[in-house]
Amino acid sequence: MKTFIIIFFLIITTSFAQSFKLTEDxxxxxPMLIGNISLEQLKDSSFYxxxxxxxxFYQIDQDALNEIKNNxxxxxxxxxxxxxxxxxxxxxLPRFIKILDSLKFNKVNYELIAIDRDKKGLKDETEGWNVELVPTIIFLDKDEELGRIIESPEESLELDFETIIKKKSR
Structure with missing residues (x-):
């Protein structure tokens, strides 16, 4: 019984472990966020x-948005x-999230990972992703990388998004 209680306690405490941390830059x-976050953390008064x-403020390119929807x-x-x-x-980031919201892109299909100035997350979130500049937006087809937008788009967020996802149909 004692073993059961200890195991139960460990399961409960790890299930409530935070996946992010609010710290000081x-x-x-x-204030600075680190780790896997939700949009709610960004809407906190520190980042609001x-x-x-x-x-x-951002105005979405509707023609490009329609092309993204089609692809x-x-x-x-x-x-x-x-x-x-x-x-x-x-x-x-807010501009890209507005694009995703306009597409009604399912929130379970994207991950927000806040990192520090050393490009480290709370755990090992950056390991294997070769993140050198932020933001880095990585587009994946299952586990295969299709492309990235790094720091700022080459043309625009919408046009770069469109170009990257069109690689899937080639």
Missing amino acids: PKSHK WWYNSEYN LFEDLRIKIFFGTWCSDSRRE
Whole structure:
């Protein structure tokens, strides 16, 4: 019985373990998220000002959005590595999320991974992904990488997204 209680306690405590951490950026001394996060953490008061203003201000290219819709496929997965401390991430992440929202892209098919200035997450989230700059948005067909948007898009988020997912149909 004692063994059962110990095992039960371990299972319960690990199931409630946080997948993210709110900490202080050692350079700016401002709040910084690290780890796998949800959009709710970005909508927290510490990040609200930059996330919501950029999200609301961004105007989506509707023609490109329609092309993306025509080329979306069921197994598309997206990993988004970003830093709450990074100006490029603060600009591109809300815009990209607005595009995903406009596509009604299923939230279970993308992962938000906040990393620190050393490009490390809370655990080993960056291991094997070769993340050197943020944001890094990785498009996957199941486990096969189709392409990336790194730091800022080459043309626009929509056109780069479209170009990458069209690789699936080639």
